[in-house]
Amino acid sequence: MEYNYSDMKTELILPAGDLYKAKIAFLYGADACYGGLAKYSLRKAEVDFDFDTLKEAIRYAHSFGKKFFVTFNIFAHNYNLEKIEEDIKKVAEFKPDAIIASDPGIIQFVRENSDIPVHLSTQANTTNWQSVKFWQDLGIKRIVLARELALKEIQEIHNKVPDVELEVFVHGAMCISYSGRCLLSAVMTGREANQGDCAQPCRWLYKGQIEEKMRPGDFFPVREDENGTYIFNSKDLRLIEHLPELIKAGVTGFKVEGRNKSEYYVAVIARAYKKALEAFKAGKFLDCLEELRAETETINYRDYTTGFLFGEAKKGEVYPDRVQIRTHNFLGVIEEYDNGFAKIPIRNQFKISDEIEIITPNKIFKEKVGAILDRNKQVVEVANPGAKEHIAYVKLSREYPKYAMVRKRLK
Missing domain, CATH: 3.20.20.70 (Aldolase class I)
Known part of the structure; x- marks a missing residue:
């Protein structure tokens, strides 16, 4: 049954x-x-x-x-x-x-x-x-x-x-x-991971080969391209x-x-x-x-x-770059509305007529950026990020709820 x-x-x-x-x-x-x-x-x-x-x-x-x-x-x-x-x-x-x-x-x-x-x-x-x-x-x-x-x-x-x-x-x-019990950061930077202060040296780019002290001449095989290797990443x-x-x-x-x-x-x-x-x-x-x-x-x-869920981690579990995969730009969060314009602290650049997406807890909407006003309510063509106080007022086709996420697909 x-x-x-x-x-x-x-x-x-x-x-x-x-x-x-x-x-x-x-x-x-x-x-x-x-x-x-x-x-x-x-x-x-x-x-x-x-x-x-x-x-x-x-x-x-x-x-x-x-x-x-x-x-x-x-x-x-x-x-x-x-x-x-x-x-x-x-x-x-x-x-x-x-x-x-x-x-x-x-x-x-x-x-x-x-x-x-x-x-x-x-x-x-x-x-x-x-x-x-x-x-x-x-x-x-x-x-x-x-x-x-x-x-x-x-x-x-x-x-x-x-x-x-x-x-x-x-x-x-x-x-x-193993389960995050890492000493690399403490040894290499003095910042102890198990005290909440990891510098993430596993994400750094390393060049050359790894040789264990007691085994001179016995080099750990490291795949690398012209930029180096991310063996710990x-x-x-x-x-x-x-x-x-x-x-x-x-x-x-x-x-x-x-x-x-x-x-x-x-x-x-x-x-x-x-x-x-x-x-x-x-x-x-x-x-x-x-x-x-x-x-x-x-x-x-x-x-x-999937990590270890189906047994030992396999080859290819190391990510070969410090730069993450990025398919969308997060533009900001709708905080409130002011005279029909959505107030959005700017996280990444967007401009008039950009095709964007609005994410709400229940649904994702397709949108197009209409008019843009800067923080002083002056008309601008492009909204650029900067300090936290950089905000834009954006005209959209409808009002979306507070805390809706705004993003744009990268070409």
């Missing part, structure tokens, strides 16, 4: 680098967001939360029946612990739906200073069912599994420990090191077409990487994965898959891979 998945619980979890992006994520389909204070987060440079905005993000999520998970997912040194108990207590007062952590010491602090559920971060490298059971015995409610697991391993974990919630990353950048993960297999394997949490990404990335990916999950439950997954896959290619990306 075929299992009915229509009522099965699934949760789409989007990154929130700040309060604004959290609001965008929820509007475009996220069931939950994750974010936190910079000093305790693995995306320190991209996180823009303080206690006040974190509190507001949690309140905002709950007002729409959504969830917000707070990250305390660094690997802590002693100096990180000086105020952490006080900060955990303060965050707990905001009533987040979970705290994401990997460091056992931080997990213990959370348990001693709050009753907030703990979700185990992917940084804990959970790769087998016995480890899941170990963490379950310590009171962990959900495990964000290591990215290095194959589908059959995820299925076995669920079979062995069926009452633990399993969450996996389904989209976003991949670290070349992983492709991006995309599992949208494999959501049915993951659901059937027992996964309930579907997580997207990208607290350093734009609001456009958040909107497009949230929308695509939400529609895919809904279509699967409605028995219409294949009807919309091609369209949704195409949508994931309208953001900047490093080509796509």
Whole structure:
């Protein structure tokens, strides 16, 4: 008998680098967001939360029946612990739906200073069912599994420990090191990835050959062109077409990487994965898959891979360039209307008569740019980006909702 998945619980979890992006994520389909204070987060440079905005993000999520998970997912040194108990207590007062952590010491602090559920971060490298059971015995409610697991391993974990919630990353950048535990940045730049300050040397261009010290003359084979090589530069993960297999394997949490990404990335990916999950439950997954896959290619990306989902990563998993694939320009977000003109902070250049697309949570519209006014309401032919205050007022054929995304296909 075929299992009915229509009522099965699934949760789409989007990154929130700040309060604004959290609001965008929820509007475009996220069931939950994750974010936190910079000093305790693995995306320190991209996180823009303080206690006040974190509190507001949690309140905002709950007002729409959504969830917000707070990250305390660094690997802590002693100096990180000086105020952490006080900060955990303060965050707990905001009533987040979970705290994401990997460091056992931080997990213990959370348990001693709050009753907030703990979700185990992917940084804990959970790769087998016995480890899941170990963490379950310590009171962990959900495990964000290591990215290095194959589908059959995820299925076995669920079979062995069926009452633990399993969450996996389904989209976003991949670290070349095991579950992100990288020391390249710390060694090469003094910026420690496991303290949230990765300089991403894996994305740099390297020239020459690699020789191990104890094996002189034994060179690691490196393919390179006239520009050099990107031997450490992983492709991006995309599992949208494999959501049915993951659901059937027992996964309930579907997580997207990208607290350093734009609001456009958040909107497009949230929308695509939400529609895919809904279509699967409605028995219409294949009807919309091609369209949704195409949508994931309208953001900047490093080509796509399924990572380790179907076994060991194969040849060709390294992306051979620092410049990402780009098929569309993100032009801006509609903030409001003023006398029939859409107010848009300019992110990339556009001009009168350009053919553009307007993305809303439910539908994508084709449009053409009409008249353009600059910030002083003077008529211009071209809208150029610049500082954040660079805005344009654009005449369109109809009014679109606040937070609609505007983009243009590149020729």
